[in-house]
Amino acid sequence: MKELRLMKGNEAVAEGAIRAGADGYFGYPITPQSEVMEYLMAEQPEKRTGMVVLQAESEVAAINMVYGAASTGKKVMTSSSSPGMSLMQEGISYLAGAELPCLLLNVARGGPGLGTIQPSQADYFQSVKGGGHGDYNLIVLAPSSVQEMFDFAFLGFDLAFKYRNPVLMLSDGLIGQMMEKVELCEQLPRTTHFDRSWTLTGKPDGQERNIVTSLDLDASMQEIHNLHLQEKYRQCKEAEVRYELFDTEDADYLFVAYGSSARICQKAIKIGRSEGIKIGLLRPITLWPFPAKPLAELASRMKGILSVEQSAGQMVEDVRLSVGSGVHIEHYGRMGGMIPTPEQVLENLKKLLIAK
Amino acid sequence: MTEEIIIAGFGGQGVLSMGKILAYSAIMQNQEVSWFPSYGPEMRGGTANVTVILSDERISSPILHVYDTAILLNQQSLDKFEDSVKPGGVLLYDKNGLIRMPERTDIHIYRVDAADASAKMESTKAFNMIVMGGYLKIKPIVQIENVYKGLEKSIPARYSHLLELNKKAIAIGQEIVTKER
Amino acid sequence: MDIKDIIKPENLVYQKTSLMTDKPLSYCPGCGHGTAHRILMEVIEEMGIQSETIGVAPVGCSVLAYDFMNVDMVGASHGRAPAVATGIKRCWPEKFVYTYQGDGDLAAIGTAETIHAANRGENITIIFINNGIYGMTGGQMAPTTLPGMKTSTSPYGRDLKSMGNPLKMTELLAQLPGTCYVTRQSVHSPRNVRRAKKAIRAAFESQKENKGLSLVEIVSNCNSGWKMEPVASNEWMVDNMFPFYPLGDIKVDGKLVNNQ
Numbered sequence: 001m002k003e004l005r006l007m008k009g010n011e012a013v014a015e016g017a018i019r020a021g022a023d024g025y026f027g028y029p030i031t032p033q034s035e036v037m038e039y040l041m042a043e044q045p046e047k048r049t050g051m052v053v054l055q056a057e058s059e060v061a062a063i064n065m066v067y068g069a070a071s072t073g074k075k076v077m078t079s080s081s082s083p084g085m086s087l088m089q090e091g092i093s094y095l096a097g098a099e100l101p102c103l104l105l106n107v108a109r110g111g112p113g114l115g116t117i118q119p120s121q122a123d124y125f126q127s128v129k130g131g132g133h134g135d136y137n138l139i140v141l142a143p144s145s146v147q148e149m150f151d152f153a154f155l156g157f158d159l160a161f162k163y164r165n166p167v168l169m170l171s172d173g174l175i176g177q178m179m180e181k182v183e184l185c186e187q188l189p190r191t192t193h194f195d196r197s198w199t200l201t202g203k204p205d206g207q208e209r210n211i212v213t214s215l216d217l218d219a220s221m222q223e224i225h226n227l228h229l230q231e232k233y234r235q236c237k238e239a240e241v242r243y244e245l246f247d248t249e250d251a252d253y254l255f256v257a258y259g260s261s262a263r264i265c266q267k268a269i270k271i272g273r274s275e276g277i278k279i280g281l282l283r284p285i286t287l288w289p290f291p292a293k294p295l296a297e298l299a300s301r302m303k304g305i306l307s308v309e310q311s312a313g314q315m316v317e318d319v320r321l322s323v324g325s326g327v328h329i330e331h332y333g334r335m336g337g338m339i340p341t342p343e344q345v346l347e348n349l350k351k352l353l354i355a356k
Numbered sequence: 357m358t359e360e361i362i363i364a365g366f367g368g369q370g371v372l373s374m375g376k377i378l379a380y381s382a383i384m385q386n387q388e389v390s391w392f393p394s395y396g397p398e399m400r401g402g403t404a405n406v407t408v409i410l411s412d413e414r415i416s417s418p419i420l421h422v423y424d425t426a427i428l429l430n431q432q433s434l435d436k437f438e439d440s441v442k443p444g445g446v447l448l449y450d451k452n453g454l455i456r457m458p459e460r461t462d463i464h465i466y467r468v469d470a471a472d473a474s475a476k477m478e479s480t481k482a483f484n485m486i487v488m489g490g491y492l493k494i495k496p497i498v499q500i501e502n503v504y505k506g507l508e509k510s511i512p513a514r515y516s517h518l519l520e521l522n523k524k525a526i527a528i529g530q531e532i533v534t535k536e537r
Numbered sequence: 538m539d540i541k542d543i544i545k546p547e548n549l550v551y552q553k554t555s556l557m558t559d560k561p562l563s564y565c566p567g568c569g570h571g572t573a574h575r576i577l578m579e580v581i582e583e584m585g586i587q588s589e590t591i592g593v594a595p596v597g598c599s600v601l602a603y604d605f606m607n608v609d610m611v612g613a614s615h616g617r618a619p620a621v622a623t624g625i626k627r628c629w630p631e632k633f634v635y636t637y638q639g640d641g642d643l644a645a646i647g648t649a650e651t652i653h654a655a656n657r658g659e660n661i662t663i664i665f666i667n668n669g670i671y672g673m674t675g676g677q678m679a680p681t682t683l684p685g686m687k688t689s690t691s692p693y694g695r696d697l698k699s700m701g702n703p704l705k706m707t708e709l710l711a712q713l714p715g716t717c718y719v720t721r722q723s724v725h726s727p728r729n730v731r732r733a734k735k736a737i738r739a740a741f742e743s744q745k746e747n748k749g750l751s752l753v754e755i756v757s758n759c760n761s762g763w764k765m766e767p768v769a770s771n772e773w774m775v776d777n778m779f780p781f782y783p784l785g786d787i788k789v790d791g792k793l794v795n796n797q
Contacts, residue, residue: 006380052627054623061649061650061653064624065620065623067617068611068621068624094614098612173395177393178391179389180391180418201591202632203608205588211603212611212612213612215600264417268417339419341419342417342421343422
C-alpha cells in the first residue's frame with residue numbers, strides 16, 4: 001500500500017534524505033528551514049539507518065563538515081536559508097573545485113541582508129551563476145511541491161554522485177513551510193561510495209594515497225582542471241535538462257516560472273483561460289542546466305512571454321538569452337518576501353504583454 | 357470539488373492545527389490538500405493564519421487572495437479577511453471579543469460561539485474543534501470519521517486522552533453554529 | 538669496515554619513514570615544519586595505522602602538507618580544518634583523523650571551528666604549529682604574535698592597546714571538558730623532538746580510546762618571517778616565545794595539570 005503522509009516541505013526533504021540512504025546531515029538553524037534539522041533530530045536516523053545528524057556552530061562549519069565527509073565518499077547534505085547560503089558560498093566553491101558530491105538545500109527568504117523570513121526567489125543568480133568564486137556550476141533543482149521536496153532528495157544525490165558535483169535544491173519559504181500530501185517510497189540501503197579512485201578512506205597498503213583538494217599552484221595545471229570541469233558541465237547540460245509544460249499546446253502567451261511561482265502561475269492560467277486568454281507555462285525543474293532549447297522552441301509560437309519570479313527579475317535574463325530577440329519578453333515579480341497572487345500575475349500579463 | 361479556506365485568529369487558538377486536521381481528513385478520503393501557514397515571529401503571540409485547500413484535482417497555487425470560506429476568530433482577522441470571501445462564499449466567526457461584526461451582505465455569515473462553549477467545557481483546548489464542528493455542519497466536505505482519523509494523526513500519543521474531548525467538541529460545534537444571514 | 542659493509546641493511550641505524558614522500562619539502566631551511574611532519578608520520582607508522590588515517594591540511598605554510606605526508610588527505614579552506622575533520626570523523630568513527638594547522642589558521646580565522654570541535658569533544662587530533670606569525674603570506678602579525686614583536690603588519694612592534702593581546706589558544710582549549718589531552722612542545726633540539734613525538738603518540742592513543750579531542754601545540758620558529766638565521770631564530774624562540782608559551786603538558790587524561 002502507498003505510504004501517504006501530510007508533511008511540510010522541510011520535513012519531506014529530511015525524510016527523503018533518510019530514505020535516499022544519506023550518511024550525514026550537518027546544519028545550522030535559520031528560518032524558514034529549521035524544520036529540516038528538527039525533523040532529523042526527532043527521527044533519530046542514527047537508529048533507523050545509521051545516518052549522522054549534527055548541529056554545527058555556524059553555516060561555515062556546516063558546509064565544511066559536508067566537505068570533509070563528502071571527501072570520504074559519504075552521501076551528505078546541508079540546508080539553510082538565504083543569509084546562511086551566502087556564508088556557505090566559499091565552501092561550495094571548494095566542493096565544486098574538488099569535485100565532491102553533496103546535496104545542498106536553500107529554503108530561500110527575502111533579502112538583501114537579513115531581509116525577511118518570508119518566501120523569495122531572489123537567490124537565483126547566486127544559485128545558477130556561481131555564487132562563490134571561480135568558474136563552476138551547481139546542478140540546481142527547483143522543487144515546486146512538497147512531493148518534489150521528497151523526491152529531489154533522491155534525484156539530487158543521484159546527480160551529485162553521477163557528476164561528482166554539488167547539487168542545490170533551490171526552494172523557498174512557501175514550499176518549505178507548506179504541507180501537502182506526500183507519497184513516500186521505500187527506504188534505500190545506506191551504502192558508502194567506496195571508489196578508491198578519489199575517496200579518502202585511508203591509504204591501503206600497496207596503493208597510492210588519495211588527495212582531495214581544489215588547490216594547484218601551477219596555473220597551467222589549474223587551467224587543465226578547469227577545462228575538465230567545463231567539459232563535465234557541458235555533458236551535464238546535454239543530459240540533465242528537466243522541465244514541465246502546462247497548457248502550452250494552444251497557448252498564445254507563456255509564463256516561465258519555477259518553484260512556488262510556478263504554482264501561482266497555474267492558477268493564473270486557469271483564471272486567464274476562463275476569460276478566454278490562452279496561457280501556458282514552462283516550469284524549469286533544473287534551473288541549471290536551464291531548459292533553453294525547449295523554451296526557444298515554444299517561444300516562436302508565442303505572442304509574448306512573462307517570466308514570473310519573486311525577485312526583481314533574475315531568471316528573465318536566462319529567458320532572454322534562451323529566446324533571443326523577436327519575442328516580447330517581460331518580467332513580473334514581487335520582492336522582499338511578498339508573494340504575488342494569481343490575480344496579480346494575470347493582471348500583469350494583460351498589462352505588460354497584451355495591452356502593449 | 358475544490359474548497360479554498362482561510363482560518364485566522366490568535367496564535368494559541370489552534371488555528372494551524374485545525375487546518376492540519378482538516379487537511380489530514382481530506383487525505384484520508386483521497387483528496388489533494390495544501391496547507392500554508394503564516395510563520396515566524398508574527399505567530400508568537402500575534403495573529404496566525406493558514407490557507408487550506410482541499411480538492412479532487414491537483415492543487416495549483418497554495419496562496420490565494422479570495423476564499424470560498426473564511427473562518428475568522430479575532431477582530432484583526434475579521435478586519436483583514438472579510439473582504440477576501442468570494443461573493444456567495446461563507447464567513448464563519450466567533451463573536452467573542454469582537455467590537456465590529458461582519459458587515460457583508462453578499463456572503464453567507466455563520467456564527468459559532470466557540471470561546472463561550474469551550475469555557476463551559478472548562479477546556480480552552482477544545483476551542484478549535486468546536487469551530488471545526490461548526491464548519492463541518494455548514495460544509496460537510498469531509499466525513500466525520502475521517503476527521504477523527506485526522507485527529508488521531510495530529511494529536512501526539514501523550515495527549516491521546518484528549519481525543520474524546522475533541523470529538524465531543526466537534527459535536528458541540530455542530531450543535532451551536534447558527535446562520536446569521 | 539669499508540663502505541660496502543656500512544650500507545648493509547643490518548647496519549642501518551636510521552631511515553626516513555616511508556610515510557614521508559620523496560618530494561623535497563617546500564619549507565624554508567631551518568623551519569620546524571619538516572621535523573613536525575616527520576615525527577607525526579613516524580607515530581602513524583609505528584602505530585601501524587596508515588591505512589586507517591585521514592589527515593586534513595590547512596591553509597598556510599603547510600597547505601601542501603599532503604604532498605609530503607603519505608596518507609589520505611584533504612585540503613581544507615582557511616581555518617575550517619576542525620570542521621572538515623568533524624565531518625570525516627562523524628561518518629568514520631573508527632578511522633584516525635587529524636588536522637595539521639598553523640596559528641593563523643587555528644587561532645584567528647578558525648577560532649570558532651577549533652573551539653566548537655573541542656567543546657563537542659570531537660575525537661580527533663590537532664597538531665598546532667605556533668610560530669607567532671603568518672609565514673606563507675610573508676610575515677604578517679598573527680593572533681599569537683608576541684607583545685612588541687615586529688611583523689610586516691606591525692612594523693613598529695605589536696601594540697597591545699590597538700592590536701590586542703597574543704591568544705593562548707592551547708590554555709583556552711584545555712579548559713573545555715571536550716578536550717582530553719592538551720600539551721605544548723617544541724622541535725628545536727633532539728631532546729624536544731623526542732618529547733614532541735611522545736606527545737603526538739599520546740594524542741593518537743587518546744584518539745584510539747575515544748577520549749575526546751587531543752591537541753599538540755608545537756612552538757616553532759619562522760626564521761624567514763622573523764628575519765633571522767635559523768640558529769638565531771631558535772635562540773630567540775627559547776628566550777622570547779617559551780616564557781610566553783611555556784612547554785609541557787597542560788591537560789592529561791581529561792585533567793588539568795596542577796600548575797595550570
